Amino acid sequence: MAEREKILEIKNLCMEFPVKRREKLKALNNVTFDIYKGENFGLVGESGCGKTTLGRTIIRLYNPTSGEILFNGRSISGKLNKDTRKYVTDNIAMIFQDPISSLNPRMTIQEIIAEGLSIRGIKNKEEQRRMVVEILDKVGLLPEHAARYPHEFSGGQRQRIGIARALILNPSFIIADEPVSALDVSIQAQVIKLLLEMKKIMGLTILFIAHDLSVVKYFSDRIGVMCKGQLVELGDADEVYKNPLHPYTRALLSAIPEPDPIREKKKKRLYYDPQIHDYSKESPEFVEITPGHFVYGSPSEIEQYRIDLKEGINIFN
Amino acid sequence: MTLYEDNKELYDSIPAEKFKRVERDEAIHDAKFQTKPICFLKDVWLRFTKNKASVCAAIVILIIAVLAIFGPGMNRFKYDEQYPDRVNMPPKIPAIANLNLGIFDGGYVLKNRQYDSISDTTKYPNDCIINVTNPQVVNGVRMVDVEVDYYKYLGISDDECYWFGSDYLGRDIWTRLWRGARMSLIIAVVSVACNVVIGLLYGSIAGYYGGTVDMILMRITEILNAFPRIVIVTLFVMVAGTGMFSIIMALIIKDWVPTARMIRSQFYRFKGSEYVLAARTLGVRDMALIFRHILPNSMGPIITSSMIAVPTAIFAESFLAYIGLGLQAPETSIGVMLSQGQKVLLHYPTQVVFPAIVISLLMISFNLFGNGLRDAFDPTLRGAE
Numbered sequence: 020m021a022e023r024e025k026i027l028e029i030k031n032l033c034m035e036f037p038v039k040r041r042e043k044l045k046a047l048n049n050v051t052f053d054i055y056k057g058e059n060f061g062l063v064g065e066s067g068c069g070k071t072t073l074g075r076t077i078i079r080l081y082n083p084t085s086g087e088i089l090f091n092g093r094s095i096s097g098k099l100n101k102d103t104r105k106y107v108t109d110n111i112a113m114i115f116q117d118p119i120s121s122l123n124p125r126m127t128i129q130e131i132i133a134e135g136l137s138i139r140g141i142k143n144k145e146e147q148r149r150m151v152v153e154i155l156d157k158v159g160l161l162p163e164h165a166a167r168y169p170h171e172f173s174g175g176q177r178q179r180i181g182i183a184r185a186l187i188l189n190p191s192f193i194i195a196d197e198p199v200s201a202l203d204v205s206i207q208a209q210v211i212k213l214l215l216e217m218k219k220i221m222g223l224t225i226l227f228i229a230h231d232l233s234v235v236k237y238f239s240d241r242i243g244v245m246c247k248g249q250l251v252e253l254g255d256a257d258e259v260y261k262n263p264l265h266p267y268t269r270a271l272l273s274a275i276p277e278p279d280p281i282r283e284k285k286k287k288r289l290y291y292d293p294q295i296h297d298y299s300k301e302s303p304e305f306v307e308i309t310p311g312h313f314v315y316g317s318p319s320e321i322e323q324y325r326i327d328l329k330e331g332i333n334i335f336n
Numbered sequence: 337m338t339l340y341e342d343n344k345e346l347y348d349s350i351p352a353e354k355f356k357r358v359e360r361d362e363a364i365h366d367a368k369f370q371t372k373p374i375c376f377l378k379d380v381w382l383r384f385t386k387n388k389a390s391v392c393a394a395i396v397i398l399i400i401a402v403l404a405i406f407g408p409g410m411n412r413f414k415y416d417e418q419y420p421d422r423v424n425m426p427p428k429i430p431a432i433a434n435l436n437l438g439i440f441d442g443g444y445v446l447k448n449r450q451y452d453s454i455s456d457t458t459k460y461p462n463d464c465i466i467n468v469t470n471p472q473v474v475n476g477v478r479m480v481d482v483e484v485d486y487y488k489y490l491g492i493s494d495d496e497c498y499w500f501g502s503d504y505l506g507r508d509i510w511t512r513l514w515r516g517a518r519m520s521l522i523i524a525v526v527s528v529a530c531n532v533v534i535g536l537l538y539g540s541i542a543g544y545y546g547g548t549v550d551m552i553l554m555r556i557t558e559i560l561n562a563f564p565r566i567v568i569v570t571l572f573v574m575v576a577g578t579g580m581f582s583i584i585m586a587l588i589i590k591d592w593v594p595t596a597r598m599i600r601s602q603f604y605r606f607k608g609s610e611y612v613l614a615a616r617t618l619g620v621r622d623m624a625l626i627f628r629h630i631l632p633n634s635m636g637p638i639i640t641s642s643m644i645a646v647p648t649a650i651f652a653e654s655f656l657a658y659i660g661l662g663l664q665a666p667e668t669s670i671g672v673m674l675s676q677g678q679k680v681l682l683h684y685p686t687q688v689v690f691p692a693i694v695i696s697l698l699m700i701s702f703n704l705f706g707n708g709l710r711d712a713f714d715p716t717l718r719g720a721e
């Protein structure tokens with residue numbers, strides 16, 4: 020892969036939540052990866068594997084336990100001072116999963132979208148109004164919708180309002196935390212198309228968090244697979260789909276339903292058993308197995324993955 | 337993908353121009369809403385008026401409030417005017433007495449009177465007798481119970497009637513009742529307002545910051561809650577003296593704790609919600625988060641609980657008055673009147689009945705009104721009936 024500008028670098032990021040006294044839940048365990056400027060990075064994994072935590076840690080809703088986050092080369096981990104906080108909120112925006120609970124029911128759409136503007140010193144009501152109408156038009160809503168309350172809108176419309184709120188500040192990086200998983204399929208397509216269009220117009224970089232693999236494949240340039248707070252495989256979308264190496268990735272891919280009933284019946288479902296890894300003798304590492312394709316494993320496992328790769332694997336039968 | 341790989345030859349043999357794009361490329365655009373936009377307060381009003389019970393409650397509260405303001409000035413008596421010759425008079429309203437309904441007719445039963453003297457106009461002035469009952473013979477003398485119009489019996493003219501009767505010092509109960517309701521309402525509303533303000537500040541700090549701050553603040557409230565109220569109030573009245581101020585203080589001193597707890601729990605409920613997180617990702621400051629995002633959404637429970645706290649405070653004030661820690665005479669409150677009326681309950685029940693009716697109406701109405709307000713303030717309940 021050619022040298023591309025990195026917009027986000029994450030190094031050995033760890034995030035722990037205290038569960039009880041002296042007991043901690045490791046939500047993120049040594050996560051390391053980069054996101055390049057202008058790409059769509061898809062993050063997949065089962066529920067509770069830490070995808071959302073990763074997204075929220077990047078935008079600093081949580082304080083990481085250890086590790087480093089660099090945004091455009093500037094460190095945004097550690098203690099936030101006023102300047103860095105402003106830098107983060109100016110440049111990174113987030114789209115939330117639940118279109119119902121992510122909009123304050125007591126505020127009109129105008130107030131919701133313009134909130135970020137007034138924080139950034141655009142206090143003039145006329146100016147705010149103009150910008151809100153403009154962004155509403157971009158996401159396919161009408162100016163008169165600005166005076167409405169969130170409960171008057173449908174799920175897809177609300178998600179578009181959420182997108183408008185994220186985009187009005189002209190961020191360069193967007194974290195989309197399962198933006199379509201609460202919507203039905205026809206609306207999913209609508210929202211994803213809108214996101215891609217916005218990306219084209221505004222030159223965005225998107226971190227797309229999802230558990231729906233088909234959506235991620237359609238959307239992403241590169242894919243990271245997470246399992247239990249750990250990034251287990253990372254690579255170009257096509258590469259990961261064609262040559263999944265880590266058993267967890269294989270299990271995930273084997274779970275995609277196929278649109279052909281005969282093949283679907285014949286398909287072998289793979290199950291992932293974390294017990295197969297024996298990390299007592301050798302410690303696992305995140306290794307670049309082919310250019311741009313990383314996988315997590317112990318040296319002997321990596322050896323096996325290389326053989327698999329050479330022989331060409333077909334996980335489905 | 338696999339379908340294609342399996343039938344490569346078949347699919348490749350189809351000429352490209354036979355394919356048609358199914359996906360439409362037109363931009364999404366929504367239709368205008370058919371309904372008119374409704375502003376928040378109008379919406380609240382619409383939903384509130386739908387609830388008949390709470391509208392009635394609001395009207396009752398309004399009537400009591402108006403009477404509390406203007407009631408004492410509506411007749412010729414003052415709340416502290418004493419008439420030693422007209423004590424414990426029964427209630428009489430001439431207009432109602434003329435209807436012969438048996439109420440507000442100044443009727444009072446004189447027991448065990450000689451039957452023979454009934455016609456004696458020096459003893460029983462002209463048509464003061466309403467009813468004669470219970471004839472019996474005691475020691476050869478015919479005795480009866482005579483119900484008389486007590487005002488005519490004493491020779492008091494109609495325009496000097498006590499509408500709700502008078503108490504043991506001859507003070508007008510109508511005037512004192514509304515004067516008392518006024519005092520009770522002022523004490524209750526002021527103390528509840530103070531409680532809400534204190535509880536709001538305390539609860540929102542504890543709830544928003546959580547962790548150690550929350551732990552320390554909540555332990556303090558628990559210590560405060562552990563003191564028995566009577567002891568605190570007695571000590572307080574000893575130090576500050578009796579009076580409105582010290583009663584209000586006594587109702588504040590530990591009653592803000594439940595409000596603070598309720599608001600704290602509301603903060604815990606909303607501070608993790610996605611719209612608060614979303615606001616934080618936009619860089620909204622703590623104060624704006626508290627006052628713009630979290631508080632408006634917890635307004636429903638706050639309003640309901642403070643509406644329910646008003647009758648509770650009235651009740652607490654009555655209780656204090658009842659045990660003798662209430663307002664100083666001649667000032668009055670509903671509690672003072674109840675405790676005075678209770679002493680003569682068997683002979684002059686009306687002295688208890690009127691304050692009791694007013695306090696009951698206040699309690700029920702404030703509860704219903706609070707519920708109605710909560711429903712009205714919660715847009716998520718729209719169309720849920």
